[in-house]
Amino acid sequence: MWSTLAALALAAATPALPAEDPAPRAEDVAQEPAAADSLTIHAERVYTTGGEVMTDAVVEVSGGKIAGVRPGRSAPRDAVRAAAVTAGMIDLSARLNTRFYSVEQAVEVQPHLDVADSLDLYDPEWRRVARTGVTTVLVNPFDRNVIGGHGAVLKTAGQDDLGARLVEGAKTVIRGAIGTEPSAGNHPAFRRPTDFYSRRPTTRMGVEWEWRKAFFDAVAAQRLPEREFPGADELRAALAGERLLMIQAWATQDIRTAVYLKEEMVREGFGELDLVIDAAAEAWREPALLARSSTAVVLPPFDDDGRVGPDDAFLPWNAARVLVDAGVTVCLSSHGSTGAESTLDRQAGLAMRGGLSFEQALAAVTTDPARILGVEDRVGTVEAGKDADLVLWNGRPFEPTSRVIGVVVGGELVLDPR
Amino acid sequence: MKTLPRDNAMTRRTDRAPVPRALASRALMVGLSLAALAPSASAGDKYAVKAGTVITMNGDPISNGVIVIEGGRIAAVGGADDVKIPWDAVVLDVPELTAFPGFVEAHTSNGMDRPNENVDVAPFLDIRDSIDPVNFYFEDSLRWGITTINVQHGSDCVIGGVGMVVEPHGMTVEELLVRPASGTKMCASPKDGKSRATQAQALRGAFRDLRRHLEELVQEKRDGLDYAHREALYQGRDLTGERAKGRAMTGAAWTVEGLELVPRGEIDEKQEPLLDIVEGNMPVWFECAQPMDVRVALEIARDNGFLENTTLVLGPACWKAADEIAAAGVPVVLGETLVHTERDPVTEEDVETFVPGVFEEKGIPFALSSRSSTTESLWFQAALCVAHGMTREEALAAVTTAPAAMLGLEDRVGSLKPGADGNVVLFSGDPLSVTSFVEYVVLGGELVYDRSKDVRTRHLLEGVQPESSESLDAEPEVEEDPRRKADEDAGDDGEDDD
Numbered sequence: 001m002w003s004t005l006a007a008l009a010l011a012a013a014t015p016a017l018p019a020e021d022p023a024p025r026a027e028d029v030a031q032e033p034a035a036a037d038s039l040t041i042h043a044e045r046v047y048t049t050g051g052e053v054m055t056d057a058v059v060e061v062s063g064g065k066i067a068g069v070r071p072g073r074s075a076p077r078d079a080v081r082a083a084a085v086t087a088g089m090i091d092l093s094a095r096l097n098t099r100f101y102s103v104e105q106a107v108e109v110q111p112h113l114d115v116a117d118s119l120d121l122y123d124p125e126w127r128r129v130a131r132t133g134v135t136t137v138l139v140n141p142f143d144r145n146v147i148g149g150h151g152a153v154l155k156t157a158g159q160d161d162l163g164a165r166l167v168e169g170a171k172t173v174i175r176g177a178i179g180t181e182p183s184a185g186n187h188p189a190f191r192r193p194t195d196f197y198s199r200r201p202t203t204r205m206g207v208e209w210e211w212r213k214a215f216f217d218a219v220a221a222q223r224l225p226e227r228e229f230p231g232a233d234e235l236r237a238a239l240a241g242e243r244l245l246m247i248q249a250w251a252t253q254d255i256r257t258a259v260y261l262k263e264e265m266v267r268e269g270f271g272e273l274d275l276v277i278d279a280a281a282e283a284w285r286e287p288a289l290l291a292r293s294s295t296a297v298v299l300p301p302f303d304d305d306g307r308v309g310p311d312d313a314f315l316p317w318n319a320a321r322v323l324v325d326a327g328v329t330v331c332l333s334s335h336g337s338t339g340a341e342s343t344l345d346r347q348a349g350l351a352m353r354g355g356l357s358f359e360q361a362l363a364a365v366t367t368d369p370a371r372i373l374g375v376e377d378r379v380g381t382v383e384a385g386k387d388a389d390l391v392l393w394n395g396r397p398f399e400p401t402s403r404v405i406g407v408v409v410g411g412e413l414v415l416d417p418r
Numbered sequence: 419m420k421t422l423p424r425d426n427a428m429t430r431r432t433d434r435a436p437v438p439r440a441l442a443s444r445a446l447m448v449g450l451s452l453a454a455l456a457p458s459a460s461a462g463d464k465y466a467v468k469a470g471t472v473i474t475m476n477g478d479p480i481s482n483g484v485i486v487i488e489g490g491r492i493a494a495v496g497g498a499d500d501v502k503i504p505w506d507a508v509v510l511d512v513p514e515l516t517a518f519p520g521f522v523e524a525h526t527s528n529g530m531d532r533p534n535e536n537v538d539v540a541p542f543l544d545i546r547d548s549i550d551p552v553n554f555y556f557e558d559s560l561r562w563g564i565t566t567i568n569v570q571h572g573s574d575c576v577i578g579g580v581g582m583v584v585e586p587h588g589m590t591v592e593e594l595l596v597r598p599a600s601g602t603k604m605c606a607s608p609k610d611g612k613s614r615a616t617q618a619q620a621l622r623g624a625f626r627d628l629r630r631h632l633e634e635l636v637q638e639k640r641d642g643l644d645y646a647h648r649e650a651l652y653q654g655r656d657l658t659g660e661r662a663k664g665r666a667m668t669g670a671a672w673t674v675e676g677l678e679l680v681p682r683g684e685i686d687e688k689q690e691p692l693l694d695i696v697e698g699n700m701p702v703w704f705e706c707a708q709p710m711d712v713r714v715a716l717e718i719a720r721d722n723g724f725l726e727n728t729t730l731v732l733g734p735a736c737w738k739a740a741d742e743i744a745a746a747g748v749p750v751v752l753g754e755t756l757v758h759t760e761r762d763p764v765t766e767e768d769v770e771t772f773v774p775g776v777f778e779e780k781g782i783p784f785a786l787s788s789r790s791s792t793t794e795s796l797w798f799q800a801a802l803c804v805a806h807g808m809t810r811e812e813a814l815a816a817v818t819t820a821p822a823a824m825l826g827l828e829d830r831v832g833s834l835k836p837g838a839d840g841n842v843v844l845f846s847g848d849p850l851s852v853t854s855f856v857e858y859v860v861l862g863g864e865l866v867y868d869r870s871k872d873v874r875t876r877h878l879l880e881g882v883q884p885e886s887s888e889s890l891d892a893e894p895e896v897e898e899d900p901r902r903k904a905d906e907d908a909g910d911d912g913e914d915d916d
Contacts, residue, residue, distance in 0.1 A: 284881055350852065
C-alpha cells in the first residue's frame with residue numbers, strides 16, 4: 001500500500017516526461033510489455049548526478065524511464081536490492097559486430113557509409129557487454145580507412161530492432177583516423193606486383209593529406225561541382241558543426257595533427273569542427289593544446305606496462321587526471337575489447353588509481369560521454385525523466401572488491417541480481 | 419616522522435646510527451650485548467614499524483599498531499601501548515599507512531628461464547639453476563606486496579624438478595632463498611605431444627622404473643655384485659658418511675625389502691629424488707588442467723604413498739572434481755581464472771561458476787594464484803573473491819595464511835606474529851583497494867622497497883614529460899613548424915573562438 005501511495009504521490013510530483021516517439025509501429029507494439037513494466041530498486045547508495053549521493057534510496061522505474069528517486073524508508077519487499085546504483089555506463093569506442101569483412105576497403109574517404117548497416121543485433125555479445133554495466137555504446141567503423149563512415153549510438157539491450165535501439169537525438173558521428181593504422185595495409189608499388197592495396201596513403205603524412213584534401217574538396221565542390229564526391233556533404237555538415245567528428249589518434253604527433261586540422265579549417269574559414277579524439281593515449285602530453293581547442297578525448301584501456309595501441313603510445317595511469325586538471329573533457333573506453341580486463345568499471349578504477357576522484361571517474365563513464373554525444377538529457381545520470389539505464393553494484397563502484405550485479409537498460413532488467 | 423635511508427629504493431640499508439625514540443623512557447633494554455654494538459653497527463638488527471592499521475592475519479586488525487623486528491624475526495606485535503620499542507631500533511613511523519604481512523604466492527613458474535626441460539621425467543633438476551634474480555617478475559612482486567614466492571617448474575612435463583621458496587629481493591639465488599626443496603612438480607595433464615593416456619602411463623612408469631631399479635640394486639647386493647658401486651664411482655657421487663650407509667625403505671604405499679643393504683649413495687641420482695617422494699620426504703605439486711586429470715593425480719599419489727604431501731594445482735574447470743578432491747583431503751592451488759565460464763554452443767549463453775566459492779563450500783583448503791604480476795596479482799584476486807561474495811577474512815587468508823601453510827611456512831610467513839619472518843608490507847590504504855599503493859616493504863627487518871624512489875613505478879604512474887609544444891601558462895613560443903607560425907598569425911581570432 002505504501003508503495004502505491006508513494007508512487008501516486010510521486011507521479012503527481014514528477015515533471016512531465018519528454019515527448020515519446022510518434023505512434024509506435026505495429027511490430028513494436030507486439031513486443032512492448034517488457035519495457036512497460038515497472039521496477040523498484042533499493043540501494044544503500046544511489047549516485048544521482050554530479051557526485052551527489054542519496055543514501056538508503058529507492059529508484060522507481062516505469063515505462064522505460066526513471067520515474068523518480070526517493071528515500072528508501074518503505075521499499076517494497078520485492079524491490080531489487082543493491083549496495084550502490086549508478087547510471088548506466090557509456091562507451092564511446094565499442095566495436096560490437098563490426099568484423100573485418102564489414103570494413104569497406106575500396107575507398108579511403110567515405111564519410112557517408114553507416115556502420116549501422118553492418119550491425120548484428122542478434123549477436124549475444126551485446127548482452128555480454130550490457131552485463132558489464134555498459135548501457136549505451138557508440139559503435140564505430142574500423143579504422144582501416146582514413147574516414148570510415150558514420151558511427152551509431154545504440155543501447156546495448158532492448159528490442160532486436162535497430163530503430164528502437166538507436167538513441168534518438170544523438171549526434172551523428174563521423175569516424176576517421178590519423179596515424180599509421182589507415183595506411184598500414186597499403187603499400188607502394190615498388191618491388192611488389194601491383195595489387196589492390198598498392199595505393200595511397202602509405203604513410204602518416206599521406207593520411208593527413210587525405211584528410212585535408214577531403215575537406216578542401218568538399219568545400220570547393222560548392223563552387224566546382226566536378227569536385228563533388230560521395231560523402232562530401234557530410235564533411236560540409238561537419239564543418240558547419242552539425243556532425244561530431246571523431247578521429248582516432250594514439251600518438252602525440254597524431255593528436256597534434258588532428259587539432260591542427262581543426263585549427264586549419266578555422267583559419268581557412270571553412271568552419272569549426274566539433275572534434276573528439278579517440279584512443280588519445282598520449283593526450284597527456286598536450287593538455288593545453290586540447291583545452292585551448294575545446295577538443296574532448298577518449299582514452300583507451302590502461303596497460304600494465306603503459307604501452308598501448310599500434311603506435312606503441314605511452315599511456316601513464318595519471319593521464320586522465322592530467323587532462324581533467326587541464327580542463328579537457330575525458331572519457332574512458334574499452335576500445336573495442338571485450339576482455340574482462342578492459343571493462344569500463346576496471347578502467348574507472350585504474351583512472352582513480354592514477355589520481356582521479358571517484359566523482360571524476362564516474363563522470364568519465366557517464367555524464368561526459370553523454371554530453372559529447374548530445375544525449376545528456378536522456379542518459380548519464382539517475383534522475384527522474386531520464387532513460388532507465390542503471391547499474392547495480394554489490395559494493396563501492398569501480399573497486400575490484402565489488403562488481404556489477406545488476407543492469408537495467410531502458411527499464412528492462414538485463415542482469416538480475418536475484 | 420620517518421627515518422629512511424637516502425639511497426636507492428631497492429638496495430639494503432646502509433649503516434645507520436640508531437635513533438633514540440620518544441618512548442625510550444618506557445623502552446626495555448632489549449638485547450644483551452648492546453655495549454658491543456657500535457653506533458655504526460650493521461644494519462637491520464632492530465627495526466620497528468608503527469602503522470595506523472596493522473592487519474596481522476592472526477586476529478583482529480590493530481589500530482595504531484607496532485611491529486618490532488629483531489634479528490630478522492618479529493619479536494612483538496601489538497598496540498602502541500602494549501609493545502615497547504627498543505631504544506636502539508630504527509623506526510618506520512607511518513601512521514597514515516596500513517601494515518600487512520605480505521602476500522604469499524603458493525605456486526608460480528615465473529622468474530626463471532624456460533619453465534620445463536624436454537625430458538619427460540626430470541626430478542633431479544633443481545630450480546636454483548634456473549631462477550633469474552634480476553627478472554622483472556621479482557621487482558614487480560615487491561611492488562605489489564608479494565613477499566614470499568614458491569617457484570616451481572612448469573606444467574610441460576611428466577615429472578619436473580624441485581622448486582624453492584624465495585623472497586623477491588636479492589642479486590643472487592642464495593640471497594633470494596627462503597626454503598630450498600619446496601617440492602617436486604608433477605603434471606597429470608599431458609606434456610606437449612602426449613595424450614592423456616600416455617601421460618598417465620608415463621607417470622605410472624616412472625615409479626615402476628624406480629621400483630625396478632631399487633629391486634635390482636637389492637638383488638645385485640644379494641648376488642654380491644658391485645655394478646652399482648662402480649657406477650656410483652663413475653658418476654662421481656658422494657659415497658662417504660651417511661651416503662655410505664643403507665637404510666630400510668619407508669614408504670606408505672609400497673617398499674622394497676632389503677634396501678638397507680644398499681648404500682644410499684649408490685642409488686641412481688636420477689631415481690633418488692623419486693625415492694624421496696615415495697618415502698614422504700619431498701612434497702609434490704601436482705598440476706591438473708582438467709577435472710579428469712584429478713583422478714590420475716590422486717591415483718599416482720595414493721599408489722605411491724605421497725598423497726599426504728600432495729598439493730593439487732588446478733585449472734579453471736577443476737571445480738567439477740571438488741568432491742573427489744574433498745574426499746582425498748588434499749589442499750589446492752587455484753589457477754588465475756577465478757570465474758569459470760562455459761558457453762552453451764547452441765544458445766551461446768554463458769554459465770559462470772565462481773571457482774573459489776565451490777572449494778570454500780566443500781571445506782577444501784585453497785590458495786589463489788596471481789593472474790598477472792602487476793595489476794592482477796594476488797591483491798586483485800583476493801579482491802575479486804570479495805566481489806563474488808567471499809568474506810574479506812577468507813579472501814585475505816587465501817593469499818596469506820593458506821599458502822603459507824601449504825608451503826609448511828605458517829610459522830614464518832603469511833601473518834604478523836612473534837617468531838615470524840620480519841616481512842611487513844605498508845599500503846597507502848586498504849590492501850584490496852585499487853587506489854592503494856605499496857609504499858614500503860620490509861623484508862627480514864630491512865627496508866627493501868621505497869616507492870618514492872621507485873623510478874619505474876613513477877614513470878608508469880606519471881609518464882615522462884618532454885617539453886610539450888605549449889605550456890598551460892605561457893604564450894606559445896615561436897617554433898620552426900610553419901603551421902605553428904600560421905597559428906600565431908591567426909592569433910586572437912583563433913583564441914576568441916573557444
